[in-house]
Amino acid sequence: MAALSDDVKRRIVQDLACFDTPSQVAKAIKAEFGLIVPLQQVEAYQPGKTAAAKLSKRWLTIFEETRKAFLEDTSQVAISHRAVRLRALNRMAAKAEDKGNMALAAQLLEQAAKEVGESYTNRFKHELTGKDGGPIETRKSKDLTDEELAAIAAGGSA
Template sequence: MAAAVKKEFGVDVSHDPNKKAASGLAPKWKALFGETRKTFLEDTATIAISHRAVRLRALQRMAEKAEIQSNMVLAASLLKQAAEEVGNAYTNRRELTGKDGKDLPVPVSPVTIFQLPDNDRS
């Protein structure tokens, strides 16, 4: 956060309202800090490279340039990366289906119910 403030405004910031030194800080400033920090950490929509289309366009430009420069190894690598990008190889989401796209069968585990001996406690 401090680096972003320095880049945007040219000001060094070392204050953190979560520290003891900020115990006298007005609640509105603490709330503003919390909201701003949350937005900064969670808002990936404004980061261009987080979008697949932007990454594919960049890979396209790089692959074309590599081919023009006769760097076929790099071009092949970029083409592979683009194919993996389109095929969701860079996500942790996998969809598994059974035959013809149907749900996978769920195995049923047998449950054994038994009664423990009372050991003459009744």
């Protein structure tokens, strides 16, 4: 197994804390640092794995802090933003249309419409509520008085 610098170890721990798989982490380490790190060595930095039984307190703390920050702040994940998703759908739809794949382009356009709240469909969503925004009161006609039934028949409400 290769001897790893603290920078490489930190990157491994942080990537694992962000739910990257060991193979994804190994590829990232190779791309960034030019090192080939075996999957077993990567797993040695993932708490809960048998290989990480002797993981030092330092790396365990970094893992826990990174995981907590990652779970609390989804704003750093690009795809969590509607504008990013719409831009990606726009690129995909244009590419599908250029290649003559109209069925896929139509699906992507539909997905984009859903992304913006179905503003390009003929569907309407209505929310019905009762008095003062409360639930709609329902009563059976057998429970109505004669006066209430006469008011309804005359076009009023009970």
